Amino acid sequence: MSARLPTAAAAELRAHAVAAGLKLEPTVAITYGTYDLFHIGHVNLFRRIKARYDILVVAVSTDEFNAGKGKRSAVPFADRIEMVRACRHVDLAIAESGWGQKETDIVRYGADAMVMGSDWTGHFDGLKSLCDVVYLPRTEGVSSSDLKRHIQSAG
Numbered sequence: 130m131s132a133r134l135p136t137a138a139a140a141e142l143r144a145h146a147v148a149a150g151l152k153l154e155p156t157v158a159i160t161y162g163t164y165d166l167f168h169i170g171h172v173n174l175f176r177r178i179k180a181r182y183d184i185l186v187v188a189v190s191t192d193e194f195n196a197g198k199g200k201r202s203a204v205p206f207a208d209r210i211e212m213v214r215a216c217r218h219v220d221l222a223i224a225e226s227g228w229g230q231k232e233t234d235i236v237r238y239g240a241d242a243m244v245m246g247s248d249w250t251g252h253f254d255g256l257k258s259l260c261d262v263v264y265l266p267r268t269e270g271v272s273s274s275d276l277k278r279h280i281q282s283a284g
């Protein structure tokens with residue numbers, strides 16, 4: 130709502146928007162991942178999220194959090210989050226450093242939706258009491274694991 134509108138007109142417009150079922154606040158989506166060897170599948174996911182929601186928050190798992198899950202990335206956390214942050218579809222990049230953070234983040238950022246790629250379908254349905262949980266199509270034929278295998282086999 131523009132601050133330049135006269136108060137009465139702003140109120141009238143707001144009432145009209147509400148009656149029409151329009152949202153007055155920007156919508157917020159949050160998504161989680163490691164984003165190792167940042168690739169086109171990650172960019173496509175961010176683009177698809179931004180086509181549906183106004184603001185995208187991306188939580189990037191820290192090296193310590195990944196180690197606890199037995200995962201080790203090729204690219205260190207500081208670089209992974211910087212590359213995510215540099216993507217034009219991303220409004221805010223934050224660290225994911227522990228279990229249970231998703232619930233806190235959803236509330237803290239007022240997320241309307243938690244969005245993941247379709248390989249995670251059903252996995253986060255427990256968050257549905259807090260916000261929408263949406264799984265978008267995964268980009269076929271590319272993954273961080275595939276890239277690592279490819280690089281290793283290339284010697």
Ligand code: CTP
Nearest residue numbers: 162163164170174245246267268271272273274
């Ligand atoms: N993603 C996607 N399309 C791909 C690869 C990943 O949409 N081709 C999505 C995942 O579904 C997830 C997010 O990107 O929501 C972050 O995934 P991440 O695990 O960091 O990337 P992957 O390439 O899947 O890594 P890995 O091979 O280690 O599982």
